[in-house]
Amino acid sequence: MFLLVGTIIFFVLSYQKRYLKHLHEIKELEQVYKQELLKSELEIKDQTMNNLASEIHDHIGQMLSLIKLNLSLNPAPGLSETKELVSQVIKDVRNLAHSMHTDGLSNKSIHTLIETEADRLRKTKHFAIYFESKGKIFALDNQTEIFLYRIFQECINNTMKHAHAKNIFIELNYSLPLLSIKISDDGQGFQSHSVEEGLGIRSIKHRANLIGAKLHISSEPGVGTSTYLEVDKSNQIFHGD
Template sequence: MEEESQIVFILFAGAFLAALMATFVVAMVILHRQRQVQNKQKMEQLQLEHERTLLNIENEIQQETMSHIGRELHDNIGQLLSLSKLYLGSSKPEKQAEGRELITKVISEVRGLSKTLNLDWVESISIREFAKQQLDRIQATGFCQTELDQEGDPWELEKNQKLVFIRVIQECLNNAIKHASPNHVSIQIIKNESGRKIIIKDDGKGFDTTIPSKGSGMTNLKKRMETIGGEFLIHSSLGNGTEIKLLLPN
């Protein structure tokens, strides 16, 4: 009788342990699937945020381009057309010839502007060329002196990476112009074994980076670099200018 009781107990204990193990396995499977779903949702959310960031950058660049076109039409092409009208209306052959030359120049300027109406130019321009264009525009205004330096081989970037760099460079230079009052602004483009780096420096007012900014500008720039796996680092102090590093590993 006692042996039968032990056998029953062993069978019952075995069945209980088997049920417990089965429950544990089922629970682990369910937990694993839940984690998979959560990870998938997180990846989808990150992808959505990445796409939104790129879309915002494209829209901002297009708005910047349209503003540039508007200024060129008003300040440059409009002036050239007015002069052309005066020269062509002259009775002097030499003035009429100058008018025709100005019309040719206007046609060339309009063709150049038409190329910037979409973002195809992003794929055809290098980061160095873009940086040079931006610095040349700043120096042409007489606002301050500029300098561009490149170390290492030319960069090869995907379109989304290039879009982010273009917009971040624009914003950094705009901030220097608006807030720093510098005498000199420089951009250094570097490529080496560790990755790619852009250093943007100015000798302007500088600011205390330990004081939280009222705006979200720097935070947005940092987030944008993070969307392409990069880093945004800034060092500044009052009276000592500002240095910004944009880092992208290989």
């Protein structure tokens, strides 16, 4: 009788173990599928960005160059300021196109990319930008760095669109194997539970999830918003092949 009960318990336990393993495998497969789907979505988004960047660089850039050329042929003295402004616009458009295009990012470190972007933003004179980098700089895989940069761009974009901030603080902290990036502002902030998650925040979350980064977004009305991102070099789950 005991042998019989023991056999049935053994069977139930073995089956249950197998069943749980099966559930785990299904969950893993779903995870991989989601990652692949996300990767494709973001690749499409990147491709669109690349196309836009090419369009801005080739078409709008060329038109502006033509305007500059026409202006330089006109000797009227009152146009010198306009010429300068057009030159500045051409420069800004070129920088913008480079920051949007993946090819322009692939051979630069995240540190350089963020620093360049900070300089570019500083020149707009809309905000005061405070950039700080701590620790010894190390490289992550190229795709992860591009994704980090896109997240950074999305955060800045959100700040520019919604925050009405005067100051933006960017902190990079290199502490092997961790790289943390903190982007905060002194804008109007929001109540996280009352705001419907927009495409920007969803995109930030998707990208962070894809590179296995920890993400924490905190905001308080009247105080500002802070985005904290942490990626582990030794635990990079995304490979851009």
